[in-house]
Amino acid sequence: MRWQCSWIAPIFITAAAALGHAEQRLHKPSPPPGFVTARGTKFELDGKPFAFVGANSYWLPLLTSQSDVEATFKTMKNAGVKVLRTWGFNAINGSELAEALKSDLTYYQVWNSSEWILNEGPQGLKRLDNVIKTAEKYDIKVLLAFTNNWVGYGGMELYINWIAGSGHSHDIFYTDKRIIASYQNYVRAIVDRYKESPAIFAWELMNEARCLGDLPAGPACIAGTELLPKWYREQSDFVRSLDPHHMITTGGEGHFFWKNPVKYWFNGTLVSDYNFNGAAGEDFDRDITFPNIDFGTYHMYPQTWYPELDTPGSNFSVEAWGLDWIDAHIKSANKAGKPLLLEEFGVTGLSNKTTMYTSWVKRALDTKHASPIPLRTFSGIMPWQFGQLGLKESGGNRLIKYADALINGASPNDGFAIFTNQTAVWDIFTNAAKVQNSRSK
Ligand SMILES: *[C@@H]1O[C@H](CO)[C@@H](O)[C@H](O)[C@H]1NC(C)=O
Ligand SMILES: *[C@@H]1O[C@H](CO)[C@@H](O)[C@H](O)[C@H]1NC(C)=O
Ligand SMILES: *[C@@H]1O[C@H](CO)[C@@H](O)[C@H](O)[C@H]1NC(C)=O
Ligand SMILES: *[C@@H]1O[C@H](CO)[C@@H](O)[C@H](O)[C@H]1NC(C)=O
Numbered sequence: 001m002r003w004q005c006s007w008i009a010p011i012f013i014t015a016a017a018a019l020g021h022a023e024q025r026l027h028k029p030s031p032p033p034g035f036v037t038a039r040g041t042k043f044e045l046d047g048k049p050f051a052f053v054g055a056n057s058y059w060l061p062l063l064t065s066q067s068d069v070e071a072t073f074k075t076m077k078n079a080g081v082k083v084l085r086t087w088g089f090n091a092i093n094g095s096e097l098a099e100a101l102k103s104d105l106t107y108y109q110v111w112n113s114s115e116w117i118l119n120e121g122p123q124g125l126k127r128l129d130n131v132i133k134t135a136e137k138y139d140i141k142v143l144l145a146f147t148n149n150w151v152g153y154g155g156m157e158l159y160i161n162w163i164a165g166s167g168h169s170h171d172i173f174y175t176d177k178r179i180i181a182s183y184q185n186y187v188r189a190i191v192d193r194y195k196e197s198p199a200i201f202a203w204e205l206m207n208e209a210r211c212l213g214d215l216p217a218g219p220a221c222i223a224g225t226e227l228l229p230k231w232y233r234e235q236s237d238f239v240r241s242l243d244p245h246h247m248i249t250t251g252g253e254g255h256f257f258w259k260n261p262v263k264y265w266f267n268g269t270l271v272s273d274y275n276f277n278g279a280a281g282e283d284f285d286r287d288i289t290f291p292n293i294d295f296g297t298y299h300m301y302p303q304t305w306y307p308e309l310d311t312p313g314s315n316f317s318v319e320a321w322g323l324d325w326i327d328a329h330i331k332s333a334n335k336a337g338k339p340l341l342l343e344e345f346g347v348t349g350l351s352n353k354t355t356m357y358t359s360w361v362k363r364a365l366d367t368k369h370a371s372p373i374p375l376r377t378f379s380g381i382m383p384w385q386f387g388q389l390g391l392k393e394s395g396g397n398r399l400i401k402y403a404d405a406l407i408n409g410a411s412p413n414d415g416f417a418i419f420t421n422q423t424a425v426w427d428i429f430t431n432a433a434k435v436q437n438s439r440s441k
């Protein structure tokens, strides 16, 4: 199975590229039972529409106790969650190994001073195996990301530092042949491990790819750059060559590169909106049309992205900015004829959450909202992030890594976590899940 490709990709790529459009995707081979696919602007499962509310939980494979993993899936199931997004990466460097072994930290790869060593053991990929197996048991699908734009849990900066050495810019990740080969080695290991599993919802090339990150941007990182679109296209083709059936997506934040970017007033100055002017390297309208990008993703944190919104002298509110961002993506996904996933979104503060999530979720899932644009897309939504109470490992208290910790049995909370005890917020998502699940028939 490892090296086979039962699907003749080049024919499809040529046809789709010629039309510049997604409708050719109907020529894909029919997937095995239980695999989610993209048909037009809808996700489909076994011939029926698959609309869903999902959950983000990067910390699930970091748990050391299987009964806590089970308890978390039970809570998700009860909330009507159908798709879980988690990290399919976790890399450490050699100098972190001793501490990782001591603290029982999950890691999938360690750099041994000359190459990555895959950890398939009980403290490594066995933990991810358990999460996938448990997902299967609870009939929840998993969206797995292959690496991270940010340093967290061993993202792309680690590849750059170790393979190319220090002093490089962030974006060489997308062009350095040795780094691309190393990324692909890891991707192959993960895809081969789970490609037969219907519990995989889709593969995600990277969490929040940008041409800049925790390392500085290089001179090629400018609006309209080919860096990211080219990498998305090549890596999605690569993943397709390994796995003919599972969907593939970018995992991007959904930045646009518009000729006339959105502008807003702040403190007497007209500002060009970063999310619409291409400065981060993505071009959502274009990236979503690539033949092996099966659906679009976007993220939404206007409160932290734009501290200047909701201040005197700004002509935007956080809530209104979010609604426009949702509309812009639905419009673009409709044009491309592909489904759309609002893959991460969040605000801090309980009353902010209650107000904003009510209005954003309504807009993201409203298929009848007719004006100013017809919203035909059945979007999936995934708030950041799922919270679980009552975790028992280490007595309910454990420092994981960075600032992540279990505190009194509560899963890591970066200010965005949503717990069952926050009833008003919790209900927004369980009610939305009921609506979505009733559409999946
Ligand atoms: C390796 O990990 C240590 C400990 O987290 C960190 O201080 C160091 O910067 C890392 N080295 C590289 C090259 O990433
Ligand atoms: C790293 O691992 C490879 C493959 O197992 C081995 O050949 C090499 O000697 C190791 N290097 C170090 C410094 O441990
Ligand atoms: C804010 O002002 C700019 C420039 O006049 C305008 O293009 C934009 O539509 C305004 N935004 C809102 C939400 O009114
Ligand atoms: C707003 O503009 C004034 C005048 O240019 C400046 O003094 C002030 O620092 C600015 N405020 C902010 C929050 O940028």
Ligand SMILES: *[C@@H]1O[C@H](CO)[C@@H](O)[C@H](O)[C@H]1NC(C)=O
Pocket (backbone or CB within 6 Å): 303, 310, 318, 348, 349, 350, 352
């Ligand atoms: C709620 O949102 C407002 C506006 O963005 C922000 O200033 C405030 O800090 C938020 N509240 C909390 C508790 O985070």
Ligand SMILES: *[C@@H]1O[C@H](CO)[C@@H](O)[C@H](O)[C@H]1NC(C)=O
Pocket (backbone or CB within 6 Å): 389, 408, 410, 419, 421, 422
């Ligand atoms: C819910 O549980 C969390 C985590 O234990 C706690 O911080 C919070 O105070 C509890 N109550 C509410 C209303 O959020």
